[in-house]
Amino acid sequence: MKKLVNIDKIEELVKDGDRILVGGFGATGSPLTILDKIARTNVKDLEIVSNNLGENGQGLHKVFVAGQIKKAVGSFFTINREAVMAWSRGELEIELLPQGTLAEAIRAGGAGIGGFYTKTAVGTELSKGKEIREIDGERYVFEKAIRGNVAVIKAAKADKLGNLTYYATARNFNPMMATAADIVIAEVDEIVDELDPEIIVTPHLYVDYIVQTGYKKERGAYVESR
Amino acid sequence: MKKLVNIDKIEELVKDGDRILVGGFGATGSPLTILDKIARTNVKDLEIVSNNLGENGQGLHKVFVAGQIKKAVGSFFTINREAVMAWSRGELEIELLPQGTLAEAIRAGGAGIGGFYTKTAVGTELSKGKEIREIDGERYVFEKAIRGNVAVIKAAKADKLGNLTYYATARNFNPMMATAADIVIAEVDEIVDELDPEIIVTPHLYVDYIVQTGYKKERGAYVESR
């Protein structure tokens, strides 16, 4: 399978200062193996776009602890206490977006849409300094599309071409992120010969590289399988 | 099954002057049974939002011939010769949008997005009079969301709750239209007990009514089955 690469390939693909879209909602649907690898490289000054910065010490939390993150764009960092402290000390830049705006902005970034008007956050601090426009009698906030240099996502199955399916609520931000970066790397549980054309969520043209996950589920948690 | 109704229910649901979103790309994925029924009612002054106005004398073509359409919003009416003639005589209003803009505007209408900036049609007649905005060095056209009073769509399978799946390229505009109208009526081939949660394309909350199709496929065409 052409797109399948060894995890070490990540070293070539992720560069200092990159904006990286990272799939997952906490640990659910997070590309843990790829993030572990990034945390072991010397890459720095990353701007991370992700709902939050990992959970339970896994995933992005490791990248954060390794001091590689300069800025985080997401919707819910409250649970990332160390990140909140780093932000208080001025060591981490944070840009907060409503979760739906974050998801939509990434979708727009992948779909040739420059920006859009959402009804979310009108009249709040999160729309301060942003354009407000009335459309058909309702007020909306303008939001710009978001794209990344790299997207690292997690899928359940890939076929030989790189078509992807997801599993349960591990889908979350992954399908949009797959469309919105120059380089897209998918960590998958399983590679199969063929997938039903009706159930493919991410068509192969979005996927540049596939890596096999190094995690499995055990007693309700993700654990390293090797 | 609660949402399943007789085709005659259409008479109550569609009203003079309604804007109706009609799924399908030509006859493919078009709710032929519902459209036949509409063509047999006295409802008039309809504004139709659909890629084109039917194909091979089926579907929307019948509604057009019955003189029920006042305005059509879509992307490709060239093949609807009689509609083109009616337009030339000033009997039919036509609003032309690029196909991708049409699809995106309907999606926006269903998703609480008031409007968006697309890179399509910048510098053309179809962006005349529309706002052009430069975002990150690229020029985009502003397009408003589209919604309807009623959406009539075609799906392959419905489960007992009204979750829908589609078949092949009959999917086209149907899933977006299911989200963007006050009343959504789906014509389906088959009603099943249950669908896999991973493959549902239109979750049941979008669907108000289900009607059983009166068409089947025979020798490469859609024919009435009763």
Add this chain to the structure above:
Amino acid sequence: MSLDSKAIIAKRIAEELNDGDVVNLGVGIPTLVTSFLGDKQVYLQTENGLLGMGPRPPIDEVDPDIVDAGKSPVTITKGAAFFNSADSFGMIRGGHIDVAILGTLEIDKTGEIANWAVPNQPILGVGGAMDLVAGAKKVIVASLLFSKDGSPKLVDELTYKSSGERKVDLFVSEYAAFTFEKDGIHVIDIYGDLSIEELSKKLNLPLIDKTVQYNA
């Protein structure tokens, strides 16, 4: 606060729900509503990508890939569907959720709520709160009427940061249920041992008694 207070709120809100409603539940009191539904079938949506959420699984059946918006393990019910976050928030913003039941920090006399940011603390999380406030067909607030320090949550003007200019449809507390109308705050139901006059005094807000009309 006693569980009774919370149960009063949850039970009253359950009465507002209709058979077949699609409902999004915030954390805290809102999650108790499901206990009081009786025969009513409602469908729970969780903004991380699931319609048809079921109860928490037994510990040995926890699947970390099936979680709710608070990242707690859940199950799925028959007829459930999974979808991505963009589609999920399309559902929410697009007005396809019949009822969002949310907690709050404050609510003002117009029905505007503040449920995401505590002042003088780092504000680094909003999640789906603002999307739900802006988009659900009906927004019901489930909250105790007073904070732990005794200060009322129903106030003349928000001191906490607003969650959006859209006004909520109903606020159910352990003392009373309120709606927010042009002529002021309506009390449509009263449960506690305080009269409307006493409540008005404690809140330092005018309240309009509509309990008779509403229940007629």
Add this chain to the structure above:
Amino acid sequence: MSLDSKAIIAKRIAEELNDGDVVNLGVGIPTLVTSFLGDKQVYLQTENGLLGMGPRPPIDEVDPDIVDAGKSPVTITKGAAFFNSADSFGMIRGGHIDVAILGTLEIDKTGEIANWAVPNQPILGVGGAMDLVAGAKKVIVASLLFSKDGSPKLVDELTYKSSGERKVDLFVSEYAAFTFEKDGIHVIDIYGDLSIEELSKKLNLPLIDKTVQYNA
């Protein structure tokens, strides 16, 4: 026009495609390109919602639910995927189609094309033409150099309505292949019995000979 002319164009464009490319083909000459691919595997996208389009089926296997953007019956290949129109045009506008191969009515000296509306005729169809022009990574125009009435399609300024301000990357005709650069129109390949000078005269346009450099 002879099939040979069209075959010259299709064959030359096939050379531009890379193994693994995702390609969207317009109607007419573009559809002939697939005949000249040899060992190269390309994936055909059709904007009505399919990646992995295969050839027309035998008449007794036609399925009216599996059609291309021209509404003609097609088949699907291994690894194909279906998707809705919004997602399909997201793919197109978002720059995920490696190459769009389009026909045209006119093309100007800057590489801007007019491929959807004939003047003095009702303009009631655009389909996906403008989305493809705006969004594909690379746009290649496949067209005969002269209309049936002998007028050149490569012109100083468009007289037909533009399909978008984005310039195409390559124009392959039966006489020559052109690119559009800051210093003018480059001829990178010449196939017919007309020299570049003769072509320039017939088109009434300056042409820059880059055939040697390009093929070096």
